[in-house]
Amino acid sequence: MQGGRPGVRRVRMIDVANSLGLSRATVSLVMRNSPLVSEATRNAVLAEAERLGYIYNQAAANLRTQRNDLVGLVMPDVMNPFVAEVSLGVQEVLGEVGFFVMIANTVDRVGLQRQILGSLVGHRAAGVVTIPALTATADDFAGLRQSGLPTVLLLRRIDGVDLPFVGTDEAAIGRLGAEHLTAVHGCRRVAYFGGDPLASPRVGRMESFRRAVTEAGAGWDAAWSQPLDATADAAYRRAAELLEAGPPPDGVLCHSDNVAYGLAKALRLGTPEAAPCAVLGIDDLHQSAMWNPSISSIATDPVELGRVCGRVLLAEMGMPAEGSRVPPAPEMHARASCGCHRATRPAGRAG
Amino acid sequence: MQGGRPGVRRVRMIDVANSLGLSRATVSLVMRNSPLVSEATRNAVLAEAERLGYIYNQAAANLRTQRNDLVGLVMPDVMNPFVAEVSLGVQEVLGEVGFFVMIANTVDRVGLQRQILGSLVGHRAAGVVTIPALTATADDFAGLRQSGLPTVLLLRRIDGVDLPFVGTDEAAIGRLGAEHLTAVHGCRRVAYFGGDPLASPRVGRMESFRRAVTEAGAGWDAAWSQPLDATADAAYRRAAELLEAGPPPDGVLCHSDNVAYGLAKALRLGTPEAAPCAVLGIDDLHQSAMWNPSISSIATDPVELGRVCGRVLLAEMGMPAEGSRVPPAPEMHARASCGCHRATRPAGRAG
């Protein structure tokens, strides 16, 4: 609680009313664009409000109506372009029906996340979409559940939380990656590279990926499949370390495009000395097509994912929501990093 | 205005009070952690509140106290990593003193921006930090000014708006780039590539860059210096087009790292057929050190820029703000794309 601005006395609705010899109810009707007021009165009120510097107090109105148009989007990393793009879709769907979407950044800290969620509950927000912090547990969402604030969990699953969940089809992603590496490129020894062990997407993807490659007869490289921060820098350092110890697997599915960037750098992909290793990313960030070599990636239209999430939240709030509530299916966008195209050729984003 | 949840009757402070035979004032004191209440009473109140499912209504409290802890960060593009990183700094400084920072995305549309700013004013937010939409004019900020809501303009200047401004030192960036290209690499013909003509940073940087390179005796390539969307894709397409028409300048300062990525791709930098052209980016995104070739870039610590911005806002709100209120000075981080290092060698972010 901060930020009171002393000094200038605020103008209230009743001041406008008194100044014109009207009642506050009339002024209220004007402010809400009600047709129950004559054109003449309306104009007089608007003019007087303008003259006095009156500013409608939405907060007071919200208190009375028990409604709010604020929807909180609580996420661990605003710098992640995939997540940022998801937010566009959420905003699109909810903005259309009059909600006001704002983003809060937990920086992946449970403490901050708890504080933010508590604040949204306290402010009586209309709804919440949240990507849980990595170390979050069911306890962190108990307050949310009890408050009845409509909530949708995004991308990361939390054990024991029975809130609606929207996320990518991790099993399909794993299968797509496995199929591409084994069937198209004939890889014999593969790995799932990067990602935090606590992140549910890693678990789901890796499981189905491993099952599929094993069925296809390829070997599993456990050393390269250890968990790891999902940053380019961490991936680069880990890969460089592993390359000291021996040759890499001949096919790698990376936890994200960011991870793939670091790995590509370490492998010196696109240079004459490059290691013979097919690299796949996940997310298909806009930059991946620009990379040298262009990064092959498994895409799941993040904007549409955001839209789906918005629709699920609308449903949760008891409002009509037109359109699909099923996350988009992942697609393979094959480029140079796996060997599908020549390394120095530009490749469009659509694959 | 949306999102009323009917059904369950909410528990109010007075319900807790009645249930215990206390007054609402006492419950209020407990909720605010006041020392004016005995330990026994406090515990009883907390237990009863928990049991009844009472949830403190921050909005009602805000109405009474005329204070709010919400600070809005209104920006045109949450997907821009530089901007995202600035938001971290803002959040750090304001969070420390109890404010709650939320981000609203204008997607660079003035209409949406106007709506968002109006909403923040109406909700009586404690303050606003905004990166104006590209086509914004002074009119778009008239309401803000009149409302007295403490505001800081970030990164983009708007003519005729006398609100406090925090941004990078564009002149210094231009000079740094010019000096590096001419003095270190001996470039004879240079250009400023990319950026929207309406963006004040482009104007400031290009002006000082052009003056400095001219003084150093280098020629100016007007065709390569035309304005352009600041995306990697647009830069790639424009560069490819210009390369059809003839050879590129031998030194290019790009409006951002994103632009540099597109240009590097078009020039096939890092490949045997690469054009002899020194490329500099601006922002030094984390990824730039990972790029192939690693991208030389002019850095201006975005987190610190955000901190400065937060402190300026605090001052604007009449609160004490320790620490510098001067934006960090830009620094040259020379890597491979300008020819300072070998193309296939990894380079650390610190240059």
Added chain:
DNA sequence: CGTGGGTGCACCAATAGCTTC
């Protein structure tokens, strides 16, 4: 077309009641 009275929920200043020494 326009109005009065009541309501949403909690803060705040002033004050009263109770111990204790």
Added chain:
DNA sequence: TGAAGCTATTGGTGCACCCAC
């Protein structure tokens, strides 16, 4: 009896919506 220290309460307030007339 009185001063000092705690604790808890009353009544008014912040601003606008809503119903009934």
